[in-house]
Amino acid sequence: MLEVRRFQNEDGGFFGLEADIGFPLSTVLSTCHALHLLQEVGAGADEPIVQRALDYLCESYDQHLHVWPIIPPHDNSQPHAPWWNYSDKFSTNFGGFVDNPRPDVLACLLAFPSGKTQRLIAQVTADTIEQLRRGTDKAEMNGLICYLRLYRAPNLPAALKTELDRVLPSAINVAVERDPKEWSGYKLRPLEVAPDADSHWRPMLAADVEHNLDYLIQNQNSDGSWDPFWNWGGAFPDAWESAKLKWRAVLTLANLRTLRSYGRIEL
Numbered sequence: 001m002l003e004v005r006r007f008q009n010e011d012g013g014f015f016g017l018e019a020d021i022g023f024p025l026s027t028v029l030s031t032c033h034a035l036h037l038l039q040e041v042g043a044g045a046d047e048p049i050v051q052r053a054l055d056y057l058c059e060s061y062d063q064h065l066h067v068w069p070i071i072p073p074h075d076n077s078q079p080h081a082p083w084w085n086y087s088d089k090f091s092t093n094f095g096g097f098v099d100n101p102r103p104d105v106l107a108c109l110l111a112f113p114s115g116k117t118q119r120l121i122a123q124v125t126a127d128t129i130e131q132l133r134r135g136t137d138k139a140e141m142n143g144l145i146c147y148l149r150l151y152r153a154p155n156l157p158a159a160l161k162t163e164l165d166r167v168l169p170s171a172i173n174v175a176v177e178r179d180p181k182e183w184s185g186y187k188l189r190p191l192e193v194a195p196d197a198d199s200h201w202r203p204m205l206a207a208d209v210e211h212n213l214d215y216l217i218q219n220q221n222s223d224g225s226w227d228p229f230w231n232w233g234g235a236f237p238d239a240w241e242s243a244k245l246k247w248r249a250v251l252t253l254a255n256l257r258t259l260r261s262y263g264r265i266e267l
Contacts, residue, residue, distance in 0.1 A: 001041060004034050005049050012052030013060070019246035020232070022079030022239050027071040028060055028101055035108040036149075045112040054114055057105060061120065066127045067097035068105050079239030081232045098131055099143025107146075107153035125157050132163040135171075141188045144175050148193060151200070172201060178208050180215050186230050191216070195254070196261040213264055216255050226251045 007016045013026025017033040031053055043050055060068050074086050083093075094100060106124045109117050128150070139147070150156070151164050177187035190208040194201045202209060220226060228247040232240040259265045 001038065001043060001047070001049065004037055007034065008049060008052065011059070012054075012056035014053065019243040019250065020081035021071065021084055022236070022243065023074055025072055025074060026056060028057065028068045028105060029070050031056055032101060032104045032108050035112065039108075039111045045114050050112050051114070054109070054112060054117055057109070058116060058120060065096065066123065067102050070094060070097055070101045079236040079243075081243075082235050095140065095143065099139045100146050102146070103128060103143075103150040104146040107150040110150075110153040110155045113155060125160055129160055129163050132160075132167045135167060139171060139175070141175060141186075144171055144188065145192065147171070148201075168201075169204065172204070176205065176208065178211075180211055183212070183215055184229055191258055195258050197263070198261075209262075213259065213262055216259060217264065220255075224252070225249075226255050 004014075007014045007030065009015060009024070009026045011026050013028070014030040014034040015021075015024045015026055017030040017037075018027065021027060021029070035050070035053055038047070038050060038053075045051075045054075057068065062069065069091070071084060071086070074080075076085050091097065102124065106121070106128060109121050109124070113121075132147075147164065147168060151161075151168065156164075172193055175188045176190055176193060177183065178190070183189055190205045190212040193199070194205055194209050216226070225248045228244060228251060232243070256265065
């Protein structure tokens with residue numbers, strides 16, 4: 001928990017937990033990453049680090065549009081991946097933030113129930129149910145991942161779970177790339193849907209998951225790491241080399257945990 005606290009700004013939000021963003025401003029994206037980590041290590045909702053993060057999320061919520069901007073406006077001068085370039089079209093490029101990051105933020109709020117967020121949770125739950133009733137078949141890959149995180153959230157309202165159960169199977173079938181030849185590109189791989197052996201979605205992707213596990217093993221670097229399957233396209237080349245090392249660590253840990261969960265390795 002002490003390590004996570006190093007990345008918390010005075011406003012309660014977090015920075016630096018998304019390697020493709022090199023500026024020190026608090027972002028909803030990094031704050032969600034932090035809260036997922038804190039949930040994993042068993043932090044309680046009453047922890048000051050959590051309370052401050054919840055304050056930041058409450059302050060960052062757009063009361064008119066009922067969404068959270070995934071990152072704040074910035075002048076594009078500090079290192080970042082091209083998809084984080086800020087412009088007057090940024091919100092449109094991210095679908096108005098409805099599928100990404102709103103479901104992910106709701107997952108965080110549900111994981112750390114607090115009196116200060118009860119009304120917000122009720123509002124965002126209703127908005128999310130309405131969005132799901134419109135369908136998520138066209139949700140961008142990272143938006144679908146946000147819904148998958150929401151599905152795993154504790155304290156998930158029954159009405160919301162019903163809608164996720166109705167919509168997600170078809171959305172997953174549409175979005176998942178099943179051809180191993182395409183996994184070297186930026187595609188939704190089966191293991192991103194079912195990252196561990198007890199995943200709810202494992203049965204519907206059983207054969208594809210096994211092929212993806214084989215692919216992971218076959219594409220491990222000689223030093224034991226895995227590289228990101230994306231790059232910054234030449235932007236901020238020095239910063240990208242640093243970000244690549246960070247992503248290598250993130251992906252290597254995640255892949256080892258997945259392989260262990262599926263019984264492919266012992267640690």
